[in-house]
Amino acid sequence: MGHQDVQRSLLQALLEAPGSTEGWELFLRQLCDAFHGSSAKFIVHSLASGDAITANVSVMVRTDPRAIEEYQQHWYQHDPWRNAMSPDVQAGLVLVGDQLISPDRIRRTAFYNDFGHPYDTTQCLAGILEISPRLISNISVNRDDRSPRFDTADVDLLDALMPSLRRAIELHRRLSGAELMAAHALEMLARLSHGVILMSATGAVIWTNRAADVVLRARDGLTLERGELRGATPSVTARFRVALSGAIAMSKGQTLDAGETVLSLPRASGRRALSVLITPLSAIHAALIPDEAAAAVFVDDPELIKTPDADAIRALFGLTRAESELVHCLVAGLSLEAASARLGLRSQTVRTRLKVVFQKTNTHRQAELVRLVLTSAAALA
Structure with missing residues (x-):
């Protein structure tokens, strides 16, 4: 199959991916085959708070679940490709692991010997999908040492897919909240x-x-x-x-x-x-x-903000009625002081309640909480 045929086939699979995990897994399998890879995955590198960085593997194919668990719990912090990445990296960029760190150097790391080699993850080709102060997300294909090194042709093919990949991610986010695979x-x-x-x-x-x-x-x-x-x-x-x-x-x-x-x-x-x-x-x-x-x-329309129903917020995030009423006020644009006045509570009570909400929703700042609610299924209620 020629380069254009491979690209066309991948783009067709990508068209069908948004809205379902199964669609993304099918696309990743085809991507893995196209690049003769051992595995492929979407990874979100999240700067949760301060210097506490976490990794979340959202979708993966042909990857040992034990490798994912080990990577997220330990090896993420020691990933030589991630650590060698420039802080000025831009969304849309395609990177080859060999360009970030030479094969000779990576073979001398614990990451290679204790993780990469056992799980056939000793080469990496990655495309940066999103980048912000809070996260970096990428799509990556891995190979083992028995396979040829990723080359310019591989970079060109993934680079050609990047604009469509980034649009598909945006579309998936808009569709997934609506559960389009449902009957209605x-x-x-x-x-x-x-x-x-x-x-x-x-x-x-x-x-x-x-x-x-x-x-x-x-x-x-x-x-x-x-x-x-x-x-x-x-x-x-x-x-x-x-x-x-x-x-x-x-x-x-x-x-x-x-x-x-x-x-x-x-x-x-x-x-x-x-x-x-x-x-x-x-x-x-x-x-x-x-x-x-x-x-x-x-x-x-940036001028129109729909405030989700408090009951929907409570049901979706497992909050108490009092907690969901506070979140409803914050999503509506009220400050903590204004929310305190509306709910008839002392400021310290509201601040304590907000800390509990942060824990239940795995958020750390008020703006992060508001964004989570506005982009969740609660906004459909």
Whole structure:
């Protein structure tokens, strides 16, 4: 199979990955085969608090579960590839382990002899998916020493996949909260706090959820005219149509690159721009959404924040009623002092209660807690 055929096959598997662990595992197996690897995995390196760094292997294939446990509990801190990575590394970059540390040097490490060699993880090819002050996530393929070293052709292939990989991760996050694999997928989409608009292969709107209806009725930045979406100006509309055409072409297998799919749509009112993600839909979604849908448009209005229901917060995170009421106040934008006043409690009582909430939700700061709730299934309630 030629390079272009391998890339096309991987991109097709990637189209079907968002929304389910099974889809990602299928993609990782194909990725592992394409690179003649011994294993493949997604890893999130999280800076939990201070210097306490943790690693979470989100999805893995062909990996001994004991290796994952050992890596997360001990070897992560001694990973020579991670430790050799520049602090200025950028999202989208593809790295080869041999470029970070030479094979001769790594063979002299305990990591190689006590972990890498026993688990056939002595070579590494990785792509940086996300990077922020709180985390670095990557996708990696490993080989053993019996296999050829990763070379320029391997780097080029993974590099070509990176834009689509990063879009797929973003789409997965938006879809996973709605549990799209459930029988009532459209009902789940309807309840998403993100605006969702399903588009036909001709670029016509065929379905919208409630959040999208609110945006479209406002006619400020994105409007629906004669079945088509338009921006505030002709030039914005043109950019939107180019992006939508690329996503539709990719869903049909006519192109390997959807082009620009994340847009900022300015608004005539002067309010903050709408954020739009346009993504192709594959055949796997036929049982979940209308057959004629070829692309999805996700719309976020930064001026609108939906506050999840306190009962939903309590059920999802295992909080008491009093704790969930406090979280509800914080997510609504209240300060601790304002929350104390609304709940009729002393400030010290609220601070103590918040510490318990941090423990139950595995968060460490108020902003982190609010983000967790707003991006969880509680926002669907």
